[in-house]
Amino acid sequence: MAFVDDLRTVLPPDQVIAPAPDALLTDWFGRRGHADVLVRPRTTEEVAAALTMAGERRVAVVPVGGNTGLVGGTLLATAGPSMALSLAGLTECEVDAAGSTALVGAGVTVADLHAAAAAADLTYGVDLASRDSATVGGTIATNAGGIHVCAYGTTRSQVLGLEVVLADGSVLSDLRGLPKDNTGYALRDLVIGSEGTLAVITRARLRLHPAPARRLLLAAPCDTLLDCVALGRACGRAAPLLSCECVDTASWEAAAVALSQRDPLAGAPGTYRALVEIDVGSRGPAAVLTEMAPTLELLPDVAVAEAGADRAALWRLREGQAEWWNLVAAQDSGAELFKFDITLPLADLDAAFTPVAGLLAEEPAVRRWGVFGHVFEGSLHLQFTASPQPDLEERILTLVSAAGGSLSAEHGVGRDKAGYLHLRRSPPELAAMRSVKDALDPGGILNPGVILP
Ligand SMILES: Cc1cc2nc3c(=O)[nH]c(=O)nc-3n(C[C@H](O)[C@H](O)[C@H](O)COP(=O)(O)OP(=O)(O)OC[C@H]3O[C@@H](n4cnc5c(N)ncnc54)[C@H](O)[C@@H]3O)c2cc1C
Known part of the structure; x- marks a missing residue:
């Protein structure tokens, strides 16, 4: 060729x-x-x-x-x-400890950036179960969320400067990371979350944060999604909140069996398991737990873990969910695995989720379903296995849209959800997006078929 x-x-x-x-x-x-x-x-x-x-x-x-x-x-x-x-191959990674920033190549993995930040007693604000493979470039391109959004925001909040290459080969580089800079259109913000359709990200200046001093992880049974959020809020009042996640009880227990892991909440009632992590700092876990006694008295089955194997095991029951659902799909012969990454309005989280859960429970094509995610932001990962159904995806996303939610909380639109973007974005918004795409990539060479069908 x-x-x-x-x-x-x-x-x-x-x-x-x-x-x-x-x-x-x-x-x-x-x-x-x-x-x-x-x-x-x-x-x-x-x-x-x-x-x-x-x-x-x-x-x-x-x-x-x-x-x-x-x-x-x-x-x-x-x-x-x-x-x-x-x-x-773009693997530069320089931490500026004094300025609490890092200058990072697009190919550096999130895990390697965390290791570099930790060596300077700092931390990077984005972390996710795919950390060993997901790259800085990919996470900026998708504006990844992950398990610390409640503490530090999404990837967008970490990006102080970007270097990108446009479709015609021109390089836009602003890696200074000035705290204040109102000079025209925020091109950086256009590229963040553009999934490779507007520019190729080559380097970034990223914000780093002081490393948490001492983590304490609590796992507790909860009856509703909003109970999980309320537990996160209560813990966050006692010490800075780092994570607030949920898993439905059936998926949590099944993952424990599949991973041959002890479940400290086995047999406890409740529809969900909440996983909440806080930074207890120099006060230490005992003082913080004492302060939280009134909350914890209402939760007799709570499990607590500090660093080490116990903490890792609890996190595995949450972070192993995506992997476990892949195993389920392999077992359910003739069924496909469907994954949805939705946000629902926080104020009415359980009420907004009820119609979606009802559809999954009643639809004969669905074999098994479950939910986990970053509940503090109303960001839920729905998983189910079902025999192929042409309109099932659309029915679910229409319910999400009717509830005022979004069809992508953090994974992006990609090719899979491009056909449904109209459920979240109005015709004028779609037209404006098309104008931006045509202006920056007039030949339409960058990742065709992604975001805009
Ligand atoms: C087990 C598991 C857990 C996950 N958990 C989370 C989670 O908690 N939160 C979350 O948000 N996501 C999560 N994800 C999804 C995924 O890890 C993220 O979307 C991540 O940001 C993708 O990074 P990547 O480097 O693998 O990108 P890729 O998959 O390689 O690419 C993703 C998109 O970005 C584009 N792209 C990649 N690099 C660049 C670049 N340098 N410039 C321009 N465009 C580029 C690609 O064309 C593509 O459209 C998870 C995935 C797995 C498998």
Whole structure:
């Protein structure tokens, strides 16, 4: 292919691999995308060279980070020429301890950024179960949330500066991270959450926070989703809140069995298990637990863990949920696994969730279903196995929309949810998004089919 030969004249030949290997084009569910060639740049200049050539030749480009995205964002499917651009080779990671920031390449994993921050007694505000593979570039491109949004906000709140390459190969770089800077359109904010459709992220200046001094994790049974939130609020009044998560009891107990793990809440009543982590700081767990006695007296079955194996085991029952549902899908022969990442209005969380739960409970095609997620923000991951049903997704997302919720809390729109974007965005909003896309990527080469169908 002439395009591949030409790429080898502007990039080191060993960084241009044709055909693109299947492993890199396969997502976490085992679904496979397509690209004629894989390019592995190591510098921003190499990313720019690849994009300049792709722009001139109208080659579709899919940026790839850790491939842990859950909405088909990396599953390029186009009849024309195509290129997968892996950012894994951009691995710079410099912590500025005095300024509490880090200058990080797009290919650095979230786990490696955490390790670098911890060495300076700092922490990065975003953490998620896919931390060992998910990259800084991918998490910015999807505006990832994760388990600490209640403490530090989403990825958007961590980004102080960005370097990106546009579809024509031009580089926009502002990595200074000035605390105040009102100079025109916030291009950085447009790129955050744009899922590889407006620009390729190469580097970022990220905010870091003081590392929590001493963590205390509580697991407790709760009757409702809002009870989980209320527990998080009560704990947050006693000490800074780090996480407030939930899992439905049946999924929690089934994961404990599947993972051969002891369940400290086994047999306790309640529809949900709440997992709440706080930073007890220098006061220590005993003083904070004493202060929380009135709350804890109402929760006789609460389990408490500090650092070490007990804490890790409790977190595993929450973070192992995605993996456990993949196992369920493998067991339910003839059924597909459906995953939804919805937000519902917090004030009416249980009332808003009831129609969705009712549909799943009554729909004959559904075999098993469960829910877990970042309950403090009304951000719920619904999972179910069902025999294929053409309109089931739409019926669920229509209920979510009618309740005033969103079809994507944190995973993005990708290719999977692009056809439903109208349920969340009005025609004028969709038209404005289309104008932005056409202005920044007039040839439509960047991740076609993602977000805007
Ligand atoms: C077990 C598990 C748990 C998860 N938990 C969470 C969670 O709690 N919260 C959450 O938000 N998500 C979660 N996710 C989803 C996923 O990890 C995030 O969406 C993550 O941000 C994807 O990062 P990645 O590097 O793997 O990106 P990829 O999957 O490689 O790409 C995701 C999207 O970003 C684009 N992209 C990637 N890199 C760049 C770049 N440098 N420039 C421009 N575009 C780019 C891709 O084209 C694609 O559209 C989870 C996934 C798994 C498997």
